[in-house]
Amino acid sequence: MSACACGNTAPKYPELQEILSRHEGEKGSLIPILQEVQAAYGYIPEDVIKEISLALDIPATTIYGVATFYAQFHLKPRGRHVVRVCQGTACHVRGGARILAEVEKELGIKPGETTEDLRFSLEPVACLGCCGLAPVMMVDEDTHGRMTPDKVASVLARYE
Amino acid sequence: MNLFRAHVLVCGGTGCTSGGSPEIRARLEKELAAKGLDKEVKVVTTGCHGLCEMGPLVIVYPEGTMYTHVTPDDVPDIVNEHLYKGRIVQRLLYKEPLTEEKVPHYGDLPFYQKQKRVVLQNCGYINPERIEEYIARGGYSALAKVLGEMTPEEVIAEVKKSGLRGRGGAGFPTGLKWEFCRKAPGEPKYVVCNGDEGDPGAFMDRSVMEGDPHRVLEGMIIGAYAIGASEGYIYVRAEYPLAVKRLRIATKQAEELGLLGDNILGSGFSFRIHIKEGAGAFVCGEETALMASIMGQRGMPRPRPPFPANQGLWDKPTNINNVETWANIPDIILKGGDWFASMGTEKSKGTKVFALTGKVRNTGLVEVPMGITLREIIFDIGGGIPNGKKFKAVQIGGPSGGCLPESQLDLPVDYESLTGAGAIMGSGGLVVMDEDTCIVDVARFFLNFTRSESCGKCTPCREGIKRMLEILDRIAAGKGKMEDLDLLERTALVVKQSALCGLGQTAPNPILSTLRYFRDEYVTHIQDKRCPAGVCAALLVYRIKPELCRGCTACTRVCPVGAISGTRKEVHFIDPDKCIKCGACMERCPFGAIVRG
Numbered sequence: 001m002s003a004c005a006c007g008n009t010a011p012k013y014p015e016l017q018e019i020l021s022r023h024e025g026e027k028g029s030l031i032p033i034l035q036e037v038q039a040a041y042g043y044i045p046e047d048v049i050k051e052i053s054l055a056l057d058i059p060a061t062t063i064y065g066v067a068t069f070y071a072q073f074h075l076k077p078r079g080r081h082v083v084r085v086c087q088g089t090a091c092h093v094r095g096g097a098r099i100l101a102e103v104e105k106e107l108g109i110k111p112g113e114t115t116e117d118l119r120f121s122l123e124p125v126a127c128l129g130c131c132g133l134a135p136v137m138m139v140d141e142d143t144h145g146r147m148t149p150d151k152v153a154s155v156l157a158r159y160e
Numbered sequence: 161m162n163l164f165r166a167h168v169l170v171c172g173g174t175g176c177t178s179g180g181s182p183e184i185r186a187r188l189e190k191e192l193a194a195k196g197l198d199k200e201v202k203v204v205t206t207g208c209h210g211l212c213e214m215g216p217l218v219i220v221y222p223e224g225t226m227y228t229h230v231t232p233d234d235v236p237d238i239v240n241e242h243l244y245k246g247r248i249v250q251r252l253l254y255k256e257p258l259t260e261e262k263v264p265h266y267g268d269l270p271f272y273q274k275q276k277r278v279v280l281q282n283c284g285y286i287n288p289e290r291i292e293e294y295i296a297r298g299g300y301s302a303l304a305k306v307l308g309e310m311t312p313e314e315v316i317a318e319v320k321k322s323g324l325r326g327r328g329g330a331g332f333p334t335g336l337k338w339e340f341c342r343k344a345p346g347e348p349k350y351v352v353c354n355g356d357e358g359d360p361g362a363f364m365d366r367s368v369m370e371g372d373p374h375r376v377l378e379g380m381i382i383g384a385y386a387i388g389a390s391e392g393y394i395y396v397r398a399e400y401p402l403a404v405k406r407l408r409i410a411t412k413q414a415e416e417l418g419l420l421g422d423n424i425l426g427s428g429f430s431f432r433i434h435i436k437e438g439a440g441a442f443v444c445g446e447e448t449a450l451m452a453s454i455m456g457q458r459g460m461p462r463p464r465p466p467f468p469a470n471q472g473l474w475d476k477p478t479n480i481n482n483v484e485t486w487a488n489i490p491d492i493i494l495k496g497g498d499w500f501a502s503m504g505t506e507k508s509k510g511t512k513v514f515a516l517t518g519k520v521r522n523t524g525l526v527e528v529p530m531g532i533t534l535r536e537i538i539f540d541i542g543g544g545i546p547n548g549k550k551f552k553a554v555q556i557g558g559p560s561g562g563c564l565p566e567s568q569l570d571l572p573v574d575y576e577s578l579t580g581a582g583a584i585m586g587s588g589g590l591v592v593m594d595e596d597t598c599i600v601d602v603a604r605f606f607l608n609f610t611r612s613e614s615c616g617k618c619t620p621c622r623e624g625i626k627r628m629l630e631i632l633d634r635i636a637a638g639k640g641k642m643e644d645l646d647l648l649e650r651t652a653l654v655v656k657q658s659a660l661c662g663l664g665q666t667a668p669n670p671i672l673s674t675l676r677y678f679r680d681e682y683v684t685h686i687q688d689k690r691c692p693a694g695v696c697a698a699l700l701v702y703r704i705k706p707e708l709c710r711g712c713t714a715c716t717r718v719c720p721v722g723a724i725s726g727t728r729k730e731v732h733f734i735d736p737d738k739c740i741k742c743g744a745c746m747e748r749c750p751f752g753a754i755v756r757g
Contacts, residue, residue: 027455027474028436028455028456029456030456030457031436031437031439031456032436032437035437035439065458066456066457066458069441069458069460069615070440070441070459071439071441072398072438072439073439073440087360088360088361089360089517089555089558089559089605089606090360090523090591092605093519093597098720098742098743098744101720101742102720105721126358126442127359127361128399130175130178131360131361131363131517131518132175132213132215132517133175133178133179134518134523136178142178143174144178145178149718149720149744
């Protein structure tokens with residue numbers, strides 16, 4: 001482990017230190033740490049990966065490998081609200097693709113992208129597990145069931 | 161303690177919650193207080209009742225009256241009429257679709273009559289956030305029995321006698337799995353609950369974790385005692401925040417009462433449970449991948465042997481069972497293995513929870529004895545196909561299951577018969593499809609799913625699924641050749657035989673089963689360049705019949721891509737290059753002027 005040469009010792013990510021100390025000595029803590037980092041910053045900044053690497057003594061490449069393996073982790077900033085349109089089987093046979101098309105049109109972005117004003121990110125999801133309400137979309141942690149294309153705009157309007 | 165003359169149960173499952181049940185509860189409390197009934201009538205938020213289609217649901221006890229599609233504005237009627245005057249609110253009752261008859265009592269609904277609820281017995285009856293309610297329904301008495309009267313070997317013998325098999329899909333005998341792990345050398349041992357329910361169209365594990373979390377904990381504690389494990393993990397997918405929250409509450413409550421932690425019930429046995437949230441990877445439902453993920457690594461499967469029973473978490477003996485498997489344990493201990501084995505078929509015992517979805521009237525969760533036929537589930541419990549459409553196929557077992565046609569509907573549901581028919585039990589997702597569903601499109605849908613969820617470690621899965629998907633894309637685009645069908649079948653068999661884990665080995669099932677039962681439909685796509693169900697977009701053209709169009713502009717407003725041009729009172733025109741063939745315009749047109757063909 002090499003010492004920092006820039007002379008600046010003030011931690012750039014104070015929340016990170018708290019997160020790391022919460023998980024000190026815990027087995028298999030990398031994923032929970034990444035989850036909490038993402039909850040704190042909205043994404044996983046590159047510098048944070050380096051700091052976690054030093055703290056846990058895990059190579060940064062390994063952390064990068066884990067972060068890119070799971071759909072939940074993002075290495076770029078995301079919107080304030082995350083829209084997930086379910087593309088599961090039940091939603092598919094009840095017209096989920098049309099809901100997605102409407103959201104894409106309304107926001108002007110494709111799945112995996114974020115609006116320029118950082119208001120919304122659109123993420124594909126395979127199944128939200130409330131198939132009884134198909135087709136379903138989720139904004140942040142709210143589930144909106146029995147969607148129709150014309151309900152999309154009014155649902156999105158509720159999130160500033 | 162207050163005694164209440166009536167209880168009003170408000171469903172707090174994910175479905176009903178998104179339908180507005182928290183507002184219903186708030187309104188109930190307000191109206192009851194206004195009438196001065198709040199000391200006599202108690203409002204309880206419960207887990208999922210299973211009949212999600214009819215939600216939000218409100219059930220009034222002691223009568224067991226079920227109100228469907230309740231809105232906050234219906235609450236004054238329920239309070240004033242039912243709870244104050246004792247008159248049932250007729251307009252909110254469930255109506256039998258065929259006879260139009262109203263069914264006032266919860267238990268009399270055809271949806272519930274053929275069900276046998278073991279795993280789901282508390283879902284919808286108790287408040288999942290209160291351990292007292294679970295205990296009042298007999299909860300944790302199986303644990304007390306085990307710790308007080310049984311040796312670990314006796315527990316394993318009872319589970320073996322019950323014939324319980326893993327509910328996660330593969331159907332391995334649970335008692336045997338426990339015995340392997342108990343006998344494996346190495347300390348400490350771990351037990352894991354697989355709550356990474358990733359199959360699209362399955363939500364039974366979610367409902368159990370959200371609606372009756374203590375049942376899962378009790379099963380795990382009993383299993384840990386039998387195996388000799390001191391630590392346990394529950395791995396829940398990140399998309400289920402409510403399940404994570406309820407499990408956290410449940411473990412805390414169990415710890416406070418001495419049912420979890422050090423020296424449980426004074427027996428000297430200690431056991432702790434950690435809850436791990438998944439991070440969004442379907443393959444983590446596979447046991448070796450799940451363990452890698454718990455250990456903080458990329459969730460990739462590894463070859464077995466060594467099996468987790470010998471080398472699991474941190475190379476120690478580990479026993480992994482699915483949520484539903486764990487939830488069966490308390491009743492097996494209390495009522496005995498013989499009782500459990502009296503339900504079901506020769507090789508598949510007990511009950512199974514199915515998530516019934518798609519084109520069926522009563523979507524929801526159903527728990528039925530093994531050996532029931534698919535026809536009974538879909539038509540008697542599920543109420544058949546809505547909108548006068550015809551049944552076409554049922555996809556059973558999730559993306560790695562198979563599509564079964566009408567001719568297979570009288571098949572008794574058990575592990576062996578489903579495998580024989582080319583499907584699998586899987587996690588128990590049942591997606592019903594009607595005549596508007598295209599079989600090629602469905603196969604493509606599943607393959608697209610398994611392709612994007614393949615972890616990429618082994619070649620047959622990574623490359624094979626991709627190649628099969630390319631062939632299906634060709635067929636759906638009208639560019640297929642007859643030789644493609646043989647190539648598809650051959651590739652499917654190779655992937656099935658050579659992939660590393662369950663994901664790859666079962667990914668070809670949707671192709672093989674649809675080729676077996678619906679080959680004609682593939683042939684129609686290839687030879688006639690036609691999609692009989694009208695789904696495959698490349699084979700469709702939407703156009704407006706000028707003689708029927710009145711120029712109302714309804715279609716231009718609904719078109720998501722602005723492909724329809726035309727001003728008021730003039731005939732409209734669909735630009736075929738812009739059209740994404742979603743069909744929205746056809747549904748909206750009040751004059752039937754838009755045709756597909």
